[in-house]
Amino acid sequence: MDLQKIRYFLVLAEELHFWRTAERVFISQSSLSRHMQALEEELGIRLLERDKRNVKLTDAGKFLQQQWRVKVRELDHIQSQAKKISEGEAGGVSITYPGSIAFKFLPLFLDNLNSKLPNLKIELTEPNDENHEKLLLDYKADLAFGRDRITNSSIETYKLYAEPVCLIVPKAHWLTQENFVSLKDLQSERFILSGLHQKTFFASFLRNLFYNYDFEPQVLIESDFGGMILSLVSKGLGITILPSSFSYAKAENVRFIELDEEIGLYMNWRKNELNKAIERVVECGKETAMLYSEM
Amino acid sequence: MDLQKIRYFLVLAEELHFWRTAERVFISQSSLSRHMQALEEELGIRLLERDKRNVKLTDAGKFLQQQWRVKVRELDHIQSQAKKISEGEAGGVSITYPGSIAFKFLPLFLDNLNSKLPNLKIELTEPNDENHEKLLLDYKADLAFGRDRITNSSIETYKLYAEPVCLIVPKAHWLTQENFVSLKDLQSERFILSGLHQKTFFASFLRNLFYNYDFEPQVLIESDFGGMILSLVSKGLGITILPSSFSYAKAENVRFIELDEEIGLYMNWRKNELNKAIERVVECGKETAMLYSEM
DNA sequence: ATCGACTAATGCAAAAAATGCATTATTATG
DNA sequence: CATAATAATGCATTTTTTGCATTAGTCGAT
Numbered sequence: 203m204d205l206q207k208i209r210y211f212l213v214l215a216e217e218l219h220f221w222r223t224a225e226r227v228f229i230s231q232s233s234l235s236r237h238m239q240a241l242e243e244e245l246g247i248r249l250l251e252r253d254k255r256n257v258k259l260t261d262a263g264k265f266l267q268q269q270w271r272v273k274v275r276e277l278d279h280i281q282s283q284a285k286k287i288s289e290g291e292a293g294g295v296s297i298t299y300p301g302s303i304a305f306k307f308l309p310l311f312l313d314n315l316n317s318k319l320p321n322l323k324i325e326l327t328e329p330n331d332e333n334h335e336k337l338l339l340d341y342k343a344d345l346a347f348g349r350d351r352i353t354n355s356s357i358e359t360y361k362l363y364a365e366p367v368c369l370i371v372p373k374a375h376w377l378t379q380e381n382f383v384s385l386k387d388l389q390s391e392r393f394i395l396s397g398l399h400q401k402t403f404f405a406s407f408l409r410n411l412f413y414n415y416d417f418e419p420q421v422l423i424e425s426d427f428g429g430m431i432l433s434l435v436s437k438g439l440g441i442t443i444l445p446s447s448f449s450y451a452k453a454e455n456v457r458f459i460e461l462d463e464e465i466g467l468y469m470n471w472r473k474n475e476l477n478k479a480i481e482r483v484v485e486c487g488k489e490t491a492m493l494y495s496e497m
Numbered sequence: 498m499d500l501q502k503i504r505y506f507l508v509l510a511e512e513l514h515f516w517r518t519a520e521r522v523f524i525s526q527s528s529l530s531r532h533m534q535a536l537e538e539e540l541g542i543r544l545l546e547r548d549k550r551n552v553k554l555t556d557a558g559k560f561l562q563q564q565w566r567v568k569v570r571e572l573d574h575i576q577s578q579a580k581k582i583s584e585g586e587a588g589g590v591s592i593t594y595p596g597s598i599a600f601k602f603l604p605l606f607l608d609n610l611n612s613k614l615p616n617l618k619i620e621l622t623e624p625n626d627e628n629h630e631k632l633l634l635d636y637k638a639d640l641a642f643g644r645d646r647i648t649n650s651s652i653e654t655y656k657l658y659a660e661p662v663c664l665i666v667p668k669a670h671w672l673t674q675e676n677f678v679s680l681k682d683l684q685s686e687r688f689i690l691s692g693l694h695q696k697t698f699f700a701s702f703l704r705n706l707f708y709n710y711d712f713e714p715q716v717l718i719e720s721d722f723g724g725m726i727l728s729l730v731s732k733g734l735g736i737t738i739l740p741s742s743f744s745y746a747k748a749e750n751v752r753f754i755e756l757d758e759e760i761g762l763y764m765n766w767r768k769n770e771l772n773k774a775i776e777r778v779v780e781c782g783k784e785t786a787m788l789y790s791e792m
Numbered sequence: 793a794t795c796g797a798c799t800a801a802t803g804c805a806a807a808a809a810a811t812g813c814a815t816t817a818t819t820a821t822g
Numbered sequence: 823c824a825t826a827a828t829a830a831t832g833c834a835t836t837t838t839t840t841g842c843a844t845t846a847g848t849c850g851a852t
Binding site for chain 1: 827828829
């Protein structure tokens with residue numbers, strides 16, 4: 203069975219019109235017609251109800267449209283992943299990262315990486331839901347920087363460094379590193395936090411933090427995007443808690459106050475990976491962490 | 498890209514020998530050789546390292562073997578599901594069920610179903626892990642009988658009936674329906690239970706039960722298979738708790754003592770299902786439940 | 793070093809499949 | 823009833839696939 207036929211079918215299932223479809227896929231109407239006949243024949247399944255004027259999908263056709271659409275995408279994705287493996291250091295890796303490292307560690311890392319493997323194509327994404335584990339296992343990502351260690355037997359993990367978590371207040375705020383005693387004193391403050399209800403590691407870290415200090419913060423605004431939070435704080439709309447990495451974001455009019463708590467940065471990637479470029483990228487990550495820690 | 502080529506590749510990736518592979522797939526060696534060349538060409542990916550004497554997979558080849566193997570299976574499965582839809586009431590449905598209903602409700606249901614839809618092919622499985630939800634969503638099952646209601650927006654659920662949960666003891670045991678007061682009196686008894694650590698609904702039901710009566714049972718033996726548990730009880734190896742349905746299993750030498758707790762039986766299936774036979778099967782299930790309740 | 797056995801690739805001719813044009817057959821519309 | 827629309831089909835042409843026979847490397851035994 204030819205995948206091409208399936209692709210044609212998927213277009214036809216959208217268009218429901220042989221001529222337009224034929225045009226869209228650059229073959230003649232007659233060829234398309236015969237492709238569809240052949241496909242139905244091969245499967246032994248009626249896919250289309252044709253009267254001489256209209257085309258519509260049978261139930262089985264609708265089902266196969268839904269299912270095939272997904273699988274064809276997956277097959278394409280698999281192929282592009284295989285290509286990356288095939289091309290090794292001239293290929294590519296796709297990397298996910300938390301927003302906090304975008305200002306210092308990540309640029310340092312990319313710079314380092316680029317000088318070591320100048321031909322490697324790099325694809326960066328900052329995932330919203332931080333489900334790194336799934337992204338790695340589905341080959342949507344090859345290397346995931348994250349705030350937590352993934353515990354999965356087919357994923358390798360490495361701690362790069364730890365950094366303090368900071369309370370961030372507007373410059374004009376009464377609180378300073380010197381007069382800061384405990385989070386408990388901030389019960390009446392308004393917080394801007396990244397979605398506490400979320401399942402990300404940082405969200406659960408925060409929940410836990412407030413739980414330990416035994417109070418519920420007044421959350422004024424929620425945002426997943428650290429840069430946004432920072433800018434709201436600088437506008438005096440509230441205070442927040444973020445990893446100290448954000449101090450490199452050059453936000454104006456804010457003050458960072460270090461807490462006792464620390465948060466780690468981890469690097470996660472698939473074990474037994476066939477894409478050999480990734481090993482090199484991992485090495486480079488470890489090296490960058492050294493560099494970073496010494497700065 | 499022809500799926501057939503991929504199938505050939507998967508065989509070749511196992512055999513690593515063109516002649517043997519060609520024989521296994523009933524084509525000539527030359528044809529196979531050219532198929533593999535064409536496949537590599539199309540993908541732009543080297544799959545095989547050939548010297549004149551040996552064949553082995555490249556890294557990309559290994560990757561594609563792993564991934565394609567899965568996807569090809571999935572595509573086949575999709576196709577067979579489409580076939581069932583296409584054939585309607587002359588097609589088939591696959592049904593999962595918990596062991597407890599195998600003695601009375603299920604035979605009644607199947608009998609009823611068979612008289613209503615005599616051409617329908619039925620595939621029965623008793624899943625170990627009871628992850629009905631996933632089975633339904635992956636189209637591994639079309640209708641799932643289970644002890645819990647699945648709450649998923651694309652799954653429809655219907656309560657068939659509720660039945661008491663029973664304590665089951667050997668005939669010679671001192672405990673009877675009359676002298677039974679509370680589970681608490683059974684702290685010193687030895688239990689044979691279905692794996693309490695499991696994630697099945699019945700396991701969590703049991704955990705909850707013991708939690709409410711505020712004691713931890715002494716679990717002597719664990720088994721997932723109700724029939725086995727029953728036979729162990731009849732041999733005097735311990736006592737157990739199971740849905741009262743098991744009383745239809747005609748186990749010798751055991752006594753059932755009804756508890757106050759009840760447990761339901763639910764029927765779950767996909768919403769907006771294209772396989773029209775399933776609607777009829779569902780109806781039939783509801784009808785059977787009426788019948789069953791009146792008996 | 794030489795020979796023979798083994799194995800993947802290739803030249804070639806025959807067979808099969810796909811393609812597009814022109815045409816047909818059917819149906820909806822005015 | 824004429825017309826426009828549209829999917830299927832006959833047919834000649836082109837492209838692809840197939841298997842046989844052969845070639846060309848490679849390994850191992852002598």
